[in-house]
Amino acid sequence: xxxxxxxxxxxxxxxxxxxxxxxxxxxxxxxxxxxxxxxxxxxxxxxxxxxxxxxxxxxxxxxxxxxxxxxxxxxxxxxxxxxxxxxxxxxxxxxxxxxxxxxxxxxxxxxxxxxxxxxxxxxxxxxxxxxxxxxxxxxxxxxxxxxxxxxxxxxxxxxxx
Numbered sequence: 001x002x003x004x005x006x007x008x009x010x011x012x013x014x015x016x017x018x019x020x021x022x023x024x025x026x027x028x029x030x031x032x033x034x035x036x037x038x039x040x041x042x043x044x045x046x047x048x049x050x051x052x053x054x055x056x057x058x059x060x061x062x063x064x065x066x067x068x069x070x071x072x073x074x075x076x077x078x079x080x081x082x083x084x085x086x087x088x089x090x091x092x093x094x095x096x097x098x099x100x101x102x103x104x105x106x107x108x109x110x111x112x113x114x115x116x117x118x119x120x121x122x123x124x125x126x127x128x129x130x131x132x133x134x135x136x137x138x139x140x141x142x143x144x145x146x147x148x149x150x151x152x153x154x155x156x157x158x159x160x161x
Contacts, residue, residue, distance in 0.1 A: 005034060005043030015052045022052075030069060031055060031086070051086035061093040071098050071109040078112050085109075
């Protein structure tokens with residue numbers, strides 16, 4: 001089984017990491033190789049490469065190693081069925097925040113706070129307010145025109161162009 005996988009040298013060439021970074025990450029448990037040879041040499045799988053490349057991209061985006069560690073610890077707490085977040089999840093860095101993208105939306109990787117609000121829910125709340133507020137009919141009409149243009153007609157215009 002020692003002949004399977006990628007050597008540390010190959011991993012460094014593919015990911016752009018230095019040998020020192022790779023050793024440090026392995027020693028500190030940030031990312032470990034899938035297997036070790038009988039001689040104790042690291043062998044990395046393709047999914048290991050994905051995780052290493054993801055970590056490298058986070059570093060390149062300005063995320064500190066400490067923040068990456070905190071992110072990984074939080075994600076394993078929020079998503080206990082996710083064994084290796086950098087391999088299994090889509091992460092996006094926006095400013096100081098690392099977002100996890102998933103089918104239900106996006107959330108902050110460290111705090112768990114949801115970032116994407118479903119537009120349909122917002123529209124329902126607005127309609128409920130409109131039905132109960134009779135003091136500002138002109139403002140509601142103007143608001144409805146903007147909502148209609150931005151959220152209903154907007155996507156169709158984009159698809160037609």
